[in-house]
Amino acid sequence: MTFIPVILSGGAGTRLWPVSREFHPKPFIRLPDSQSLLQKAFLRAAALDDVAEILTVTNRELFFKTEDEYREINHSGMSTSFILEPFGRNTAAAIAAAALHASKAYGNEATLLILAADHLISDQTAFSDAVRKARALAESGHLVTLGIRPDAPETGYGYIEADGTCVSRFVEKPSAQKAAEYVAAGNYLWNSGIFCFTAGTAISQMEQHAADVLDTVRTCMEASRVVTAKGFSQTDLDTTCFEQVPSISIDYALMEKSDRLAVVPCDIGWSDVGSWNAIGALTGSDGSGNCIEGEAILHDSTNCYVRGEDRVVGMVGVSDLVVIDTADALLVAHKERTQEVKEIVRQLSERGHESSKIHRLVHRPWGTYTVLGGGERFKIKRIEVKPGASLSLQMHYHRSEHWIVVNGMAKVINGEKEMLVNTNESTYIPAGNRHRLENPGKLPLVMIEVQCGEYLAEDDIVRFEDTYGRV
Structure with missing residues (x-):
């Protein structure tokens, strides 16, 4: 049967601020070995047997950054597909979209393995063994979860009461006393948030227990733009339809209601890396x-x-x-x-402080920019453009820009003129001029941009043409 690992990549990761931000969330945090949590999730999935493709459900704003993360490590050329959400609607919606995608592409017999992008698993062999057992149960019609044998009375995890592979009940995050009782009892497992089931089982069970989620997601999928190419698929979920989708977790929507549950108890070195203490323990x-x-x-x-x-x-x-x-x-x-x-983070958000959302280093589809400094009427940036990439054809109403190339060569459209600007050369973009910056070379283009004007916020931009669909 077709096997598809599904990586759910989202969440704010507010407990890992200031490295984790709204537009640079927890999955992108680099660990001491220089790999991100997202990259580790991808490699973990790709190492499993018989993988047809890896499907990632993530926010539309994080797509290009996710592509960059995968490109850095996907040396085997694993097929990738993406479902892009305009905003978060919790895990039930994401999993419904994944099941509908898999059913359409491969049939109801396709088996999905749901993985979080921001968890760690240190024992790949034990993980692979647990997945094989979960796939066998899933192919017989069960909704399967991996249950982690607890080694301490943790209060930050949900628990599963189990008898072998049979699930008695799900238990919410307990008090310290209850957690100690669960560990002492010996038949309680941590709920890992790793699930396995066929697309058909997920759809039929959601029709029974979460029809509002499934129906609204199906309508959204049908209205959405889909781009396909060899080894690649991208579904860009329609914003208007997606607003109608209920926001609810898969645990509440389905797993706590279904009578088709099974669990695979396992020891796989699992951690949800939920605090700086957990990150520090890796060093x-x-x-x-x-x-x-x-x-x-x-x-x-x-x-x-x-x-x-x-x-x-x-x-x-x-x-x-x-x-x-x-x-x-x-x-x-x-x-x-x-x-x-x-x-x-909550207080920063209430104040509208930028540090709750972005870093000074900001990722864009074409590369990155870093805010180096500024004042009341000026801002200085370092801009790096990937080889072959270009910014949109755009205009600013309220600011002019001075561009100084410090590495590489820039191809510049400035009003009616098109020119090449070499290292140690500069050009001036007046406010109101249509302009575009492109890197025609094979090395990164690095330039310093000095903005001057009465209004310097990022929303002072009018796009006329854009390679990345942002017009």
């Missing part, structure tokens, strides 16, 4: 229990986790702290309270 510690990423000097300090980027971090006489230093935001938290980092 080796020194003799004082300190875990350090980046450049940091600690004196008379113990049991701290430090993650720095561009600056040296110095710490004296402290213990049990998490320090996360990025270009535009610094987090200092006690290790016992890292779950509360999301409260910082």
Whole structure:
């Protein structure tokens, strides 16, 4: 039977701020080995047997960044498909879309393995074995989940009461006392959020238990734009239709209601990497229990986790702290309270602060830009354009731009003129001029942009033509 791993990539990851942001969420966080959580999920899926394609359900705004992440590691040329959501509607909608996609492309017998993009699994052999068992149960008509044998009374996970592969009930995140009782009982498992079922079983069970989700997603799929090519498919979900889709998790919508459940108990080295403590545990510690990423000097300090980027971090006489230093935001938290980092993000969002959404380094389909500085009427950026890529043909009402090429060569449209601008050359774009920047070369184009004007926000842009469908 056709086998399709489905990677659900979304969520804000607010407990991992300031590295995780709305437009750079948790799946894109790089671990000490330089791979992102999303890349690890892709490689984990690609290593399984008989994979026909890897289907990713993600936000439309994260598509090009996701493509870049996959391109970096997909050396085997694994077929990829994407379902792009205009905004989040929780896991039931994402899984319904995946099931409908698989049913149309491969038939109801296609087997789906639902994976989260932001989890870690350290034992690939045990994982592969658990998936084989789950596939066998799924092909006999069950909705299967992988249940993790608990090694501690965790209160941050949901639990499954089970008898062998039979599911008695799902249990919400418990109190510390209840969690201890569950671990002592021996027949409770952590709910991993990893599911396996055929497309037909998922559709028929959703028709019975979550028809409102399935029907609205089906209508949305039928109204959506689909792009297909060899080894690639992209479904761009219609925004108007998707607004009608209920927002509910697959656990509430289906798994807690169905009588077709099964569980595979397993030990696969699973973690949902839900806090900076969990990330810090992946880094080796020194003799004082300190875990350090980046450049940091600690004196008379113990049991701290430090993650720095561009600056040296110095710490004296402290213990049990998490320090996360990025270009535009610094987090200092006690290790016992890292779950509360999301409260910082909530307050930043309420204030409309940009640091809740984006980094100074911003990814775009054509490359990246970094805000280097600015003032009341000016902003300075470093822009890097991928080889062969181009920005949209665009115009700004309120700002002019000075472009200085520092590496590579730029092809520039400026009003009625088209020109090549070489390294150590510059050009000036007046406000109101149609313009376009392109990298015609084989190396990255790097330039410094100086914006001047009364209004410098990113929404002062009119696109006339765009390679990436953003007109």
